Amino acid sequence: MTAYVSAFELFSIGIGPSSSHTVGPMRAALAFTSRLTAAGLLGAIDRVTCVLYGSLGSTGIGHGTPDAVVAGLQGLSPETCDPTAVHGSWSGLTPGSTLLLGGERAIAFEQGDISFEPRTRLPGHPNAMTLAAWSGTTAEPLVAETYYSIGGGFIRRDGEDSAERPVITYPLPFPTGAALLEICDRDGLRIDEVARRNEESVRSPDEVDRGLDAIWAAMNESVTNGLAASGILPGGLRVKRRAAAVREHLELAEAESGRELPTEWLHSFALAVNEENAAGGRVVTAPTNGAAGIIPAVASYYLRFVPGASADGIRRFLLTATAIGSLFKANASISGAVGGCQAEVGSACAMAAGALCSVLGGTTSQVENAAEIAMEHHLGLTCDPVGGLVQVPCIERNAIASSTAVSAARLALHGDGSHLVSLDAVIETMRQTGVDMSSKYKETSEGGLAVNVIEC
Structure with a gap:
């Protein structure tokens, strides 16, 4: 399979x-x-x-x-x-x-x-x-x-x-992360190149590029729209949109200090997307809406703050994330109702970490390590949205996970790719943890923050 x-x-x-x-x-x-x-x-x-x-x-x-x-x-x-x-x-x-x-x-x-x-x-x-x-x-x-x-x-x-549901037979199938690494070693390919060969088995190269560019355009638009919008989010919690105010503060701080603030911008990008999502706006599932801000935020960070970043790098980024996300969907879950928020934000963080590691020049082993590090530190994360809204703690959680993704990528790049815990092992652990997790922590708003935060 x-x-x-x-x-x-x-x-x-x-x-x-x-x-x-x-x-x-x-x-x-x-x-x-x-x-x-x-x-x-x-x-x-x-x-x-x-x-x-x-x-x-x-x-x-x-x-x-x-x-x-x-x-x-x-x-x-x-x-x-x-x-x-x-x-x-x-x-x-x-x-x-x-x-x-x-x-x-x-x-x-x-x-x-x-x-x-x-x-x-x-x-x-x-x-x-x-x-x-x-x-x-x-x-x-x-x-x-x-x-x-x-x-x-x-x-x-x-x-x-x-x-x-006709099943597409891809030329480079991989049931596990280990199998994906074996393909890369055997054929001398990067992870994004494996994904591209699979995509190009059903679409022309130009169609693949146009499709990836359209995905990124939609992601980037959600960042841009979120950074420009203010006001109160719908739903009754009276949560104030903050991304625009953060953007204004960062622009002023950078102008005064003459230095860039990449981590703070990273946070603002994620806040922007998830505020757009909470407002019911146009976003890209990445791999879910509750985790939609992480991949666009890290990709925006790459474009803005990494020398040599390019549109082709964004395509590589998205294809690498796709291969990693496919492993989570096949071998565990990307549904908060099944596995808690570890299945959503954890999966997205792993995808973003591996993708960033790849475009920063990481080897396939380092990319796999980056994804594993990111997921390992989201194990057990519950999904308990206050008021049943994708606002608290979801919006801030995306910002923090974006930082974790960047940290995981850079930590992996400092190593040689060898590590004790494999991506497959951490995905299986996430699946088992989701099975053991009480249903009240799986997007029901019956436990955790949802019952301990007073809605007012």
């Missing part, structure tokens, strides 16, 4: 605040509506309902899940929609409201058509939702399907035939 996941799947352009609770449910609702259309049933539907289970039921309102479901039912896609068109899609409904199903069929739809079952955890995944389409006054739905939002915006339909 190959662990490789294409960069164009792992890094998907979407909207905030959550890949698993916003992007995934929107895709599921869109897929459900598309299946109704393909089956010729859209015209017969009079009502649609949705039940959100487990983590989606626990923190769905704070994560904008109901709004995302309604947007998906209306035919909107997270990749192309106007984020403002999603906000309030459900929360703004009033008695007698209607919904344009699939952008074509007008049906009655009220807030009560989406229900929440936080105490019910389906066996397929903690992030589960069942969509049902009704015709007339029948006692049973015409169609009912359950979807799982499995992290990073990826979804899986319960009972789907494997033929529905």
Whole structure:
């Protein structure tokens, strides 16, 4: 089995605040509506309902899940929609409201058509939702399907035939980090070159470059937008956006002192992205929305503060991160509802650390070491967002993890690549830790900071 996941799947352009609770449910609702259309049933539907289970039921309102479901039912896609068109899609409904199903069929739809079952955890995944389409006054739905939002915006339909998801056979498959290093040694390739050969087996070199450039452009835009925005984030916690104020302070401090402040800028880049995410803006899952600021922040740090940094270096950066992220997705999880925040921020930190080490000239062994160091120091990290919002501690956590990624990369570069703990070992440890972790620390807001911080 190959662990490789294409960069164009792992890094998907979407909207905030959550890949698993916003992007995934929107895709599921869109897929459900598309299946109704393909089956010729859209015209017969009079009502649609949705039940959100487990983590989606626990923190769905704070994560904008109901709004995302309604947007998906209306035919909107997270990749192309106007984020403002999603906000309030459900929360703004009033008695007698209607919904344009699939952008074509007008049906009655009220807030009560989406229900929440936080105490019910389906066996397929903690992030589960069942969509049902009704015709007339029948006692049973015409169609009912359950979807799982499995992290990073990826979804899986319960009972789907494997033929529905054709498997791409990549020329350089690697099930483990050790296998990836063996390929690099055997063929004399860097990790990003292994990833590129896999990408170019299904796309032309120009298409790969254009796609990577588009991913980076979206990441960079989220940094730029976040550094310019101020105000209060939505959701009731009254969290103030800080990135713009930090930017202004840094610009003044650098002008007065005549010296650069790279670490502080690194923090500001991450704050900017995650504030954009918390506001429901356009971001790139990297590999999730909750951890979306780390890779753009470290890449921005590389471009701004590393001599010789280039657009080609950014492509190498993203491809290296893709190969590392693929290992986490295949052998553990990138879902906070499965593994806690170690699966999100920890994975992103490892991806960024390995990617930075690579563009700084690290060997494949040093790159693997950098990723391992970064993940090792996130083991056991819980996901307990206050108020079910991707704000506290998520925004600051991305800034701190960005610093950890840079530190891990530079620490690895000081060594020769040899180390006691392998990346495979730390990924397996993360998986086991996630299994052992109490469910109240897995994006349910039922433990940790979520119950010890007074919301005011």
